[in-house]
Amino acid sequence: MTLAIRVRPEAAEDIRSAFEWYESHRPGLGGEFLDSVGTCFDEAAAQPARFRVIHRQVCRALLRRFPYCMFFQEFDIEIVILACLHARWHPRQWDSRRRES
Numbered sequence: 360m361t362l363a364i365r366v367r368p369e370a371a372e373d374i375r376s377a378f379e380w381y382e383s384h385r386p387g388l389g390g391e392f393l394d395s396v397g398t399c400f401d402e403a404a405a406q407p408a409r410f411r412v413i414h415r416q417v418c419r420a421l422l423r424r425f426p427y428c429m430f431f432q433e434f435d436i437e438i439v440i441l442a443c444l445h446a447r448w449h450p451r452q453w454d455s456r457r458r459e460s
Contacts, residue, residue, distance in 0.1 A: 362404045363437040370430075373443040377427060395422045396443065399429050403440075407433040417441065 366374075374396055382389030399420050403410060410418040410431075420429040426446040432439050 362407065362433070364400050364404050364440065365437050366440040367442075370440040370442050377425075377443065377445075381425075392422075392425055392427075395425050395427075396429070398423065400438075400440070403429065403431055403438050407431075407438055421446075 374393070378389040378392055380389075381392045399422050403418070403420055407418065410420050413419045413430075416432055418431055418433065420431065421427075422429065422443075427443055428446055429440060430442045430444070432441065
């Protein structure tokens with residue numbers, strides 16, 4: 360079963376910022392970044408258990424071709440995208456975005 364994807368506003372802003380940066384450096388590269396994000400979403404929704412839990416039920420998925428990590432939590436009916444951060448950022452940057460239990 361493929362789960363629904365919900366992108367938190369902060370994660371949407373992360374993705375938009377990265378898209379704009381890539382697009383400003385080479386037209387079309389931002390679109391390629393978004394394709395990579397979409398593929399990552401699809402993989403997380405289809406098989407969330409294949410991604411490593413890195414902290415308190417937060418999983419990390421690496422984007423292909425781009426140095427970004429997608430952080431998400433799996434719930435009964437959905438995957439919640441918490442952040443999409445450059446791989447060089449501190450790995451706990453997403454921690455404040457976790458859904459409160």
